[in-house]
Amino acid sequence: MLLAFDTATPQVTVALYDETDVVAELVSDRTMKHGEQLAPLIDRVLAEASAQRQDVTAVAVGAGPGPFTGLRVGLVTARTLGYALEVPVYAVCTLDVLAVEAVDTGAVTGPFAVATDARRKEVYLATYSAGGERLTGPVVDKPDALSTTDPVVGEGALLYPSAFPTAVGPARPSAGWLARTVAEERAELLDPEPLYLRRPDAVAQRP
Secondary structure, eight states: OEEEEEOSSSSOEEEEEOSSSEEEEEEOSSSSOHHHHHHHHHHHHHHHTTOOGGGOOEEEEEOOSOOHHHHHHHHHHHHHHHHHHTOOEEEEOHHHHHHHHHHHTTSOSSOEEEEEEEETTEEEEEEEOTTSOEEEEEEEEOGGGGOOSSOEESHHHHHOTTTOOOEESOSSOOHHHHHHHHHTTOSOOBOSOOOOSSOOSOOOOOO
């Protein structure tokens, strides 16, 4: 079974995928509590599917881009589980997962973009073909600098409607779609390293 989770947004999402489809999926009920909620959600998803950690044959994790702290929680957990269970770990750009869901659910029918909240009044953005192939990005910038009238998937479009007037599709990534993306190799599979796109807020002071 493939265990998938994403911590690149304010919410944690976890899912379990068997050989055919998603068998359990949960989303955190509180935001910005990644460290507190990821492990319990993993346990709950396994319990819902009557599975144990030993049943996990691979781990999929969202690589961002996203805030430093949330990404670190997800990536460290994924690498730790992979090591402990001796299973492979696959990372995928979180924007690519949103793109796959938008294409497969019919939310988009032509070229589009995906924009997620980067805080500091900025967004992470990538552009895609009608089939969901990433064409440019991801980049981080002010919404006005990335403004487009093309359909835009993701929370960024909802937060900045003047820059992205055509908001469509899912707002936040789904671990279920992350699992499908990895299982079907619908996006580039990455090493489990975070896509920050900018330096973390907390920087060690020089001695």
